[in-house]
Amino acid sequence: MSRYIIRRFLSLIPTIFIIITLSFFLIRFAPGGPFSSEKNVPEQVLQNLMRKYHMDEPLLKQYLEYMGDVLHGDLGPSFRYRDSTVNELIGQSLPNSMLLGTIALVLATLAGIAVGIVSALKQNHWQDYTVMSIAVIGISVPLFVVGPILQLVFAMRLHVLPLSGWITGREGFKALIMPALTLSFPYFAYIARLSRASLLEILRSDYVRTARAKGLAERTVITKHVLKGGLLPVVSYLGPAFSGIITGSIVIEQVFAIPGVGRIFVQSALNRDYTLIMGEVIVYSLILVLMNFVVDIVYGFLDPRIAYN
Amino acid sequence: MKRSLFVLVALLALAGSAFAQDFIIANGAEPSTLDPALMQDTTSNQFYLAMFEGLVQYDPRTSKGIPAMAQSWETSADGMTVTFHLRDAKWSDGTPVTAQDFVYGWLRTLAPETASNYAYMLGMVVKGADDYNAGKGKAEDVGVKALDSKTLQVQLVGPAPYFVDMTAHSAFAPAPKWAIEKNGDQWTKAGNIVVNGPYILKEWKPQDYILVAKNDKYWDAKNVKLKSIKYLASDNMSTNYKMFKAGAVDWMNGIDVSMIDEIKLRKDYQASAQFATYYINLNNQRAPFNDIRVRRAFAAAIDKKTLVDKVLKGGQIATDEFSPPMAGYTPQPGQGFDPAFAKKLLADAGYPDGKGFPTLTYIYNTNAGHKLIAEYVQQQLKTNLNVDIVLQNMEFKTLIEMRNKHDFTIARDGWVGDYLDPNTMLELFISDSGNNSGDHRNPAFDKLMEDARMAKGDARMKMLEQAEKILLQDDQAIIPLYHYANQDMVDTSKWGGWYANPIGYHPPKFIYKK
Numbered sequence: 001m002s003r004y005i006i007r008r009f010l011s012l013i014p015t016i017f018i019i020i021t022l023s024f025f026l027i028r029f030a031p032g033g034p035f036s037s038e039k040n041v042p043e044q045v046l047q048n049l050m051r052k053y054h055m056d057e058p059l060l061k062q063y064l065e066y067m068g069d070v071l072h073g074d075l076g077p078s079f080r081y082r083d084s085t086v087n088e089l090i091g092q093s094l095p096n097s098m099l100l101g102t103i104a105l106v107l108a109t110l111a112g113i114a115v116g117i118v119s120a121l122k123q124n125h126w127q128d129y130t131v132m133s134i135a136v137i138g139i140s141v142p143l144f145v146v147g148p149i150l151q152l153v154f155a156m157r158l159h160v161l162p163l164s165g166w167i168t169g170r171e172g173f174k175a176l177i178m179p180a181l182t183l184s185f186p187y188f189a190y191i192a193r194l195s196r197a198s199l200l201e202i203l204r205s206d207y208v209r210t211a212r213a214k215g216l217a218e219r220t221v222i223t224k225h226v227l228k229g230g231l232l233p234v235v236s237y238l239g240p241a242f243s244g245i246i247t248g249s250i251v252i253e254q255v256f257a258i259p260g261v262g263r264i265f266v267q268s269a270l271n272r273d274y275t276l277i278m279g280e281v282i283v284y285s286l287i288l289v290l291m292n293f294v295v296d297i298v299y300g301f302l303d304p305r306i307a308y309n
Numbered sequence: 310m311k312r313s314l315f316v317l318v319a320l321l322a323l324a325g326s327a328f329a330q331d332f333i334i335a336n337g338a339e340p341s342t343l344d345p346a347l348m349q350d351t352t353s354n355q356f357y358l359a360m361f362e363g364l365v366q367y368d369p370r371t372s373k374g375i376p377a378m379a380q381s382w383e384t385s386a387d388g389m390t391v392t393f394h395l396r397d398a399k400w401s402d403g404t405p406v407t408a409q410d411f412v413y414g415w416l417r418t419l420a421p422e423t424a425s426n427y428a429y430m431l432g433m434v435v436k437g438a439d440d441y442n443a444g445k446g447k448a449e450d451v452g453v454k455a456l457d458s459k460t461l462q463v464q465l466v467g468p469a470p471y472f473v474d475m476t477a478h479s480a481f482a483p484a485p486k487w488a489i490e491k492n493g494d495q496w497t498k499a500g501n502i503v504v505n506g507p508y509i510l511k512e513w514k515p516q517d518y519i520l521v522a523k524n525d526k527y528w529d530a531k532n533v534k535l536k537s538i539k540y541l542a543s544d545n546m547s548t549n550y551k552m553f554k555a556g557a558v559d560w561m562n563g564i565d566v567s568m569i570d571e572i573k574l575r576k577d578y579q580a581s582a583q584f585a586t587y588y589i590n591l592n593n594q595r596a597p598f599n600d601i602r603v604r605r606a607f608a609a610a611i612d613k614k615t616l617v618d619k620v621l622k623g624g625q626i627a628t629d630e631f632s633p634p635m636a637g638y639t640p641q642p643g644q645g646f647d648p649a650f651a652k653k654l655l656a657d658a659g660y661p662d663g664k665g666f667p668t669l670t671y672i673y674n675t676n677a678g679h680k681l682i683a684e685y686v687q688q689q690l691k692t693n694l695n696v697d698i699v700l701q702n703m704e705f706k707t708l709i710e711m712r713n714k715h716d717f718t719i720a721r722d723g724w725v726g727d728y729l730d731p732n733t734m735l736e737l738f739i740s741d742s743g744n745n746s747g748d749h750r751n752p753a754f755d756k757l758m759e760d761a762r763m764a765k766g767d768a769r770m771k772m773l774e775q776a777e778k779i780l781l782q783d784d785q786a787i788i789p790l791y792h793y794a795n796q797d798m799v800d801t802s803k804w805g806g807w808y809a810n811p812i813g814y815h816p817p818k819f820i821y822k823k
Contacts, residue, residue, distance in 0.1 A: 032706025035426075037349075038723065040713060040743040042429045044421075044443035052424040082342040083497045084515065092515050151551060163555055164548050165541070166517050257543035259516035267339075267544075272706055 005297060012289050019285045020070065020278070024063055027269075027277050034079035034272045053079060066278070075279040080271045086279035089264060094283065096166065097253070097260035101246040103176060104184035105238070108245075111184075112191025113234060117227070119192070120199035131192060138189025147182045147255035154178060164257040179256040183249055187241055191234055199230035232303055239295030243288040331535040332804075332820065335549040335561040339516050339542040343497040345482035346418040349426040351562075351813070355540060357479040358816045359521050360504040364393050364411070364461070364476040369819045372584075372729060372812035374474040378406060378483065378505065379461075388468025388765055393461040398528035400485055401504045408455035410505075414484035415453050416441075427480035430727065434472050436464040467762045470769070471730040478728070507533045507818040516542050534806075534821035553577075553798045560807065560815075561798040566678050569622050577800040580624025581809030582792050584729060586631055589671075589686065589788040590722035592715060594748045597667060602658040604785040608644035609651035610693040611686060617791050620685050621678075624794035632731040632777055633792050633811070637770045640731075643781030643789065648693040655694055663695030671698045673721035674705040682790070683721065712746035722746070723793070729811060731773045732761065738780055738787075749786040754779045 035041060035049050050056040054065065069076055075086035115135070119128040155163035155178075162175045202208060203226060211221045250262035261280065268276035340353035345361050348354055358367070364382070365374030379393040398406040415435070418425045419442045432439035435453060440446025452464025465472060475481065488503040489496045496502060499510045507529070508521035522537040523530065541558065543549055546565040550572075552558040564572055572578050591598040591607070598604050613627035630640035644650075652662070660666040671686065673679040683700045690696045698719065703711075711717050724744075726733040736742060738749045739758050757776040761769050780786050795813040806819035 030706070031710040032704075036706055036709045036713070038709065040709075041426050042432075042743055044439075045424070045426055045429055048421045048424040048428075048442070048444075049426075052422065077494075080341050081339070081515075082347045083344060083494065089515065148547065148551075151548070156551060156555060163552055163557060164543060164545075166514075254543075254545045255548055257517075257541065257545060257548055259514060259542070263516055263544070264339075270705065 001300070004300075008293060008296060012293060015289055016282070016285055020067070020282060021063075023278060023281045024066065025059075027272070027274055028059065030272065032272055034274060036272070053077070070282065075282070076275040078268075078273055078276045080268065080273040080276065086275050089276060090261060090279050090283055093259055093261040093264055096258060097246050097249055097262060100176065100179055100183065100252075100258065100260065101242065101249060103180045104249075105187060105242055105245050107180060108184035108187035108191055108241075109234070109238065112188045113195050113231065115188075115192040116195025116199060116234075117222075120196045120203065120230075121222070123200060128196075132196070135189040135192045138185045139193075141185075143182055143186070143251045144255060146185055147178070147252060150178045150182055151255070164255070166257070166259055175256075179249075179252050179258055182255075183245060183252045187245060191237065191241075194237060195231060195234050198233045199226060202226050202230040205229075228302075232299070235302060236295055236299060239291040240288075243284070243291045246287060247284045331822070332538045332817070333557065333559050334538060334540045335543060335552060335558045336519075336540040337546075337549070337563050338544045340519070340540075343502070343510065343513075345479040346414070346423055346425050346484065348479040354479060354814070356510075356519070356521070357482065358506075358814060358818075359508040359538065360502070360506040360510065360524075361479070361482045362398075362506045363478070363481045363483070364395075365473060366818075367477050367812065367814045367816055368810075369806060369816055370808045370810060372810045372814060374477045377477070378411075379476075382473065384473075388470075389465050391463045391465065391472060392456075393463070395459045395461065396528060398505060399526045401502075401509050401524050401526050402485075402488070403526060404485070404487070404503075405458070406483060406505050407458040408461040409458065410483035410485065411461050411481075412453050412455050413486045414482050416448050416451060417484050417489075418480050418482075419451065420448070425480065427478070430475065430478060430480045434465050434467075434469045434475065436466050439466075468765050469762075470765060471728050471732065474730075475728050508538065511537070518542060529818070533818055535817060538817055550798070559799065559804065562813075564623070564796045564798060566623070572798070573622060573624075575798075576802070577798055579797040579799055579801065579809050580794045582624075582626050582633065582811060583725070583795045583813055584633055584811040585723065585725035585793040586628065586633070586734065587625075587682075587721075587723045587790045587793055588631070589790065590712065590717075590720045590747045591787060592718050592747055593750070593784070593786055594715070595718055597658070597660075597669075598718065600658050601785060602654045603660075604788075605644045606651045606654035606658065606694060607690070608785050608788045609647045609654065610696075611689045611788065611790070612646045613790050614646070616682065616685050620681055621791070623796055625791040626794070627791050628789050629781070630777070631781060631787070631789050632734040632773075633726075635729060635731070635811075637767065638731050639774060641774055641778040641781055643785050651693055655696070660696075663697075666694075666696050669696075669698045669718050670701050671719045671721070672701050672703060672708055672711060672717055674708045675702045679721050715746060715748050717746075720746075722787070725793070726812075731770075731777065732758075735773060735776055735780065747786055749780070749784060751779055751784055751786075754784075 035046055054062060077085050078089055081089060115131045119131050122128045151163055154161040161178055165175055167173050167175050208225055211225050249260060250266055253260040253263045265280045336352055336355055338352045340356055341350055342348055342353050343356050345357050348357055362377045364379035366377035368375045378395055378398055380396040382391055382393040384391050395408055400406055415431055417423055419428050419431055419438055421442060421444045428442045432442050437446050437450040437452050441448055441451050454462050456462050485503040492501040499513050502510050504524060507524055507527045509524040511522045512520040519540045523533050546563060549561050550565040550568060553561045591604055617625045617627040629642035629645045632640050634640050671683055673683050687698050687700060690698055712720055724737060736758060737744045739755050740750045754776050757772050761772040764772055799807055801807060803823055805821050805823045807815055
């Protein structure tokens with residue numbers, strides 16, 4: 001088991017290495033550069049900028065130097081935000097996105113599973129139809145529609161929640177409610193459908209029929225046998241969902257003016273802020289790869305059918 | 310897990326703003342820097358206006374320079390030397406502001422290792438500045454000297470009449486040497502920063518907000534009304550507009566274009582002509598636009614007034630000119646809307662009723678507003694010339710790259726003046742200008758622009774008028790569509806000291822609650 005974990009962990013290193021290398025070269029092939037703008041800077045100013053950011057050196061040398069810095073945990077200076085390093089920018093924004101993402105995912109998971117159980121047990125009853133209709137809406141309506149609708153109702157009409165912005169002294173974490181709800185909505189919907197489908201399958205399985213046949217109370221059948229197997233797909237979904245909810249909160253961050261990592265990611269790509277794009281790519285891929293790794297491990301503990309030999 | 314999360318939330322809540330603010334600005338984006346030498350965008354410039362002060366500052370009504378750190382100045386008879394007399398003023402740490410601080414600030418902007426984008430503005434006017442910035446000259450040879458702690462003398466490359474106004478720009482800021490040397494790149498962070506303007510940085514939450522508070526050491530502190538100002542970094546215009554409507558924002562720069570029909574009816578919507586022009590860029594060296602008749606036919610085929618009145622609706626001003634009008638300068642319009650003449654010109658060029666005309670690709674950067682305009686142009690050319698063009702949108706940096714490489718035939722373009730003078734508009738079309746993406750080449754135009762550099766007063770303005778005439782009447786190098794409008798949301802019945810002006814700078818020093 002532990003040998004498997006170590007081997008699996010070590011295999012992450014080349015993955016990350018390849019991602020960094022590919023991104024490093026790919027973004028440099030995109031048209032335009034960090035210093036191009038509607039007003040072109042004079043040639044000598046451009047030269048000064050290139051020298052300052054070592055872009056006048058051969059690409060391979062830039063790459064090797066960058067990799068050296070990354071190994072030391074230094075993601076370099078931002079090309080766009082000239083008073084800040086990439087470490088500072090990500091260090092300040094990532095915790096905000098993590099906090100928001102974690103709350104949203106906890107909400108989505110708890111509510112999604114609860115709803116999934118109800119509709120699986122009440123299959124084809126009105127409860128089932130109602131929540132599954134909501135789930136379909138959740139999956140199909142984009143976040144940039146849900147967010148503004150919530151804003152309109154709770155901030156503009158009812159005046160109970162702040163319209164946008166991040167946690168401040170006065171508002172406290174009320175500012176988190178709408179963005180967290182909005183962000184959790186599609187994940188909630190997906191988890192609800194996922195757990196319903198999987199629970200239904202388990203409910204029809206032979207070992208559940210056996211459990212019932214030997215006279216176990218329905219409650220015990222559900223909690224002991226059905227849920228354990230039925231929620232496995234949800235667990236494996238949580239890994240990608242967690243990375244998705246953190247990296248995918250860009251729209252929410254814009255609509256609710258949240259100082260998160262998603263907003264600077266979009267901006268950095270449009271600005272060709274090479275170092276900042278790279279920094280974000282590294283952080284995002286680390287999250288993604290690590291989450292998948294964790295899920296793999298956890299799965300082994302939950303599912304007796306999987307053996308790590 | 311849950312408990313630690315709760316503690317984290319509570320801590321974050323406590324760490325939030327401890328300061329109340331008088332005035333809240335939706336600033337449209339996170340500023341790229343608070344260092345005046347490095348500023349290059351309007352978002353950052355807001356903080357220059359709040360925290361720093363140059364020799365002159367922008368008049369809130371006219372955008373012209375008015376005395377600031379310099380109490381007075383005189384220009385030598387040949388117009389090549391300007392001597393500024395500084396007032397008694399202090400930095401926020403109590404150190405007196407001296408002429409040496411200006412010398413240091415200007416040389417710092419120019420130093421090649423600073424890599425300032427706007428160093429070229431100093432280079433344009435100050436003797437020796439361009440060479441120093443290019444690494445070809447020495448700092449000692451730059452024409453800015455402190456005669457004593459209160460007298461600053463500047464040698465110019467020519468009698469640039471706009472020079473004094475220009476010194477209101479952030480590239481000409483004084484800089485606190487001691488604070489910069491002590492904190493290096495971190496000198497603009499709250500607690501480190503030393504300023505000489507009306508406000509000082511209190512809190513900087515990246516991507517969230519910046520809070521500035523009144524600087525009691527400021528020389529004119531008694532006339533500064535707002536105690537503190539909060540600048541929100543939100544870049545979502547729709548959210549900003551909702552915030553404004555809900556009273557959570559006092560001034561919003563820019564508008565939610567999709568809401569223009571609602572917005573333009575509001576009393577707190579402020580639209581005013583901006584010193585800037587939106588135009589169609591034509592590649593003058595590439596067929597079919599290497600033929601003046603085709604360029605002129607296109608100019609004659611587009612009804613700019615309807616574009617502005619029926620499509621844009623935001624207070625823009627339709628134009629056939631490139632440089633906006635100003636005192637002493639009469640812009641010289643190119644070909645106006647005349648569909649019959651357009652048809653004739655195109656026929657003369659060998660394309661009667663558009664027959665045989667190649668299908669051109671009009672490129673523009675992805676944006677709802679640019680798309681509307683592109684579609685309008687497409688429809689006008691079809692209706693009035695029976696010519697088809699294909700629209701292609703792309704990312705901004707890609708568009709810039711294609712324009713720079715002259716790798717286009719017809720493209721969307723725009724230009725915002727850096728200071729109130731036709732020179733900042735027209736110099737774009739000098740043959741070897743780095744921004745001459747349409748590849749306009751006319752020696753007569755180049756010569757007039759060159760001569761105007763050394764000329765003064767009315768004679769100079771006449772030269773610039775003549776140059777614009779060549780650009781638009783002889784060459785029709787581009788097709789101007791309209792002058793941009795500054796679009797702001799601010800209730801001027803509630804806030805005083807905020808005036809619509811051509812550059813769109815609104816120094817917060819003057820803003821007060823009525």
